[in-house]
Amino acid sequence: MNGLFALGSNGSGQLGIGHKEDVSVPKQVEFVGEAPQDDVVQIAAGGNHTIILTETGRAYWAGDPSGGACGIVDDTEDMEVPKFRELAFSTPERLGPIVHIACTWDSSVFSLKDDSGKVTRVYTCGIPDIGAVGSNSDSSVKSPGLISNFPPPGTEVTSLAAGFRHVVAVLDNGDVYGWGNGRKGQLGELDDAADSKGVIHKPRKINEVDFKVTKAVCCQYATCLISEPGDGRILVLGADKWGLKSSAPIEIPNWNTISASWGGIYILQRNGTLVAWGRDDHGQLPPPGLPELERIVAGSEHVLALTKDGDVLSWGWGEHGNCGPRTEKFGDVKGRWNTLASLKHLPEGSQITAIGAGCATSWINITTDGLFL
Numbered sequence: 001m002n003g004l005f006a007l008g009s010n011g012s013g014q015l016g017i018g019h020k021e022d023v024s025v026p027k028q029v030e031f032v033g034e035a036p037q038d039d040v041v042q043i044a045a046g047g048n049h050t051i052i053l054t055e056t057g058r059a060y061w062a063g064d065p066s067g068g069a070c071g072i073v074d075d076t077e078d079m080e081v082p083k084f085r086e087l088a089f090s091t092p093e094r095l096g097p098i099v100h101i102a103c104t105w106d107s108s109v110f111s112l113k114d115d116s117g118k119v120t121r122v123y124t125c126g127i128p129d130i131g132a133v134g135s136n137s138d139s140s141v142k143s144p145g146l147i148s149n150f151p152p153p154g155t156e157v158t159s160l161a162a163g164f165r166h167v168v169a170v171l172d173n174g175d176v177y178g179w180g181n182g183r184k185g186q187l188g189e190l191d192d193a194a195d196s197k198g199v200i201h202k203p204r205k206i207n208e209v210d211f212k213v214t215k216a217v218c219c220q221y222a223t224c225l226i227s228e229p230g231d232g233r234i235l236v237l238g239a240d241k242w243g244l245k246s247s248a249p250i251e252i253p254n255w256n257t258i259s260a261s262w263g264g265i266y267i268l269q270r271n272g273t274l275v276a277w278g279r280d281d282h283g284q285l286p287p288p289g290l291p292e293l294e295r296i297v298a299g300s301e302h303v304l305a306l307t308k309d310g311d312v313l314s315w316g317w318g319e320h321g322n323c324g325p326r327t328e329k330f331g332d333v334k335g336r337w338n339t340l341a342s343l344k345h346l347p348e349g350s351q352i353t354a355i356g357a358g359c360a361t362s363w364i365n366i367t368t369d370g371l372f373l
Helices: none
Strands: 004-008 023-028 040-045 049-054 059-063 098-103 107-113 119-126 157-162 166-171 176-181 199-205 215-218 222-226 234-238 255-260 264-269 274-278 293-298 302-307 311-317 332-342 350-357 361-368
Touching (some): 040 361, 119 157, 264 293, 302 350, 302 361
Parallel strands (some): 040 098, 157 215
Antiparallel strands (some): 040 049, 049 059, 107 119, 157 166, 166 176, 215 222, 255 264, 350 361
């Protein structure tokens, strides 16, 4: 059986656990048909939907499919019991493996390998007014479609990131492109490419960067770009609310992982310590005394961290149970953390292979001796 566990906000069934009630302890997700036999490696979440990606490049969805963000959905299926279903694209051609996934509030974006094994295909589905839509789409069509003429010839997509209504793609040559809503400057300086609402409808190169970008992460209305480890230069574009731009360090050369919530940016250094800045009204910034960390991921207003000792910690705004059952006023886990899972309490040989965080949702993937729990 698959070893993906979820907790948190579930009003649209986005946890895929067989019902639509919020839960504050990890529950194993369920699948329609056979569960995937390979490991879950990425988790992306919109406002009311979740996309998960497996090691072999297959995607599955749970939650509200009505806006088209979950791909082509068979209306004859029974949707009353919320479970994960394999995602289907509209194209009749055979598509290569999916490599990267990202979600805005109500859309999903995927990069796929082409016939040569290069990551040169980007598909998008969902509410189309956030920006780029596939070549088979018009203003009323929500079906998945290929973004035409992107990436540029001779380049590949190396990562995708998405905020509330904007998307950023990093290419293997260090260039970065964005589309969607750029009204707050999160896609760089707007020009004629944007419409009257500040929406950029086709991928456009962000030119305000004087270094090769290795990774991008998106806040609600901001984008953070960072150069390769060893250099670690940082540029934040967009709204400076909560000091996202003005409090940003110039560089963090020894960075290992970067993630972003709607109002904060989190950078895990190679020595296991966490640097963060931004919103902290619900305890979103790192609490004091954190142990050495191996992995971090930020949701909309909370953070999950995997320690070197195999504990999954969470802190921040946990009003839907996404930070565990023990919270303070307003659902806060502030100045401390909860432990959501621990290798100490799992069978010998267990491994926590992935963690994820979405819009008040949390995710933990566990295997035992190479087998799924």
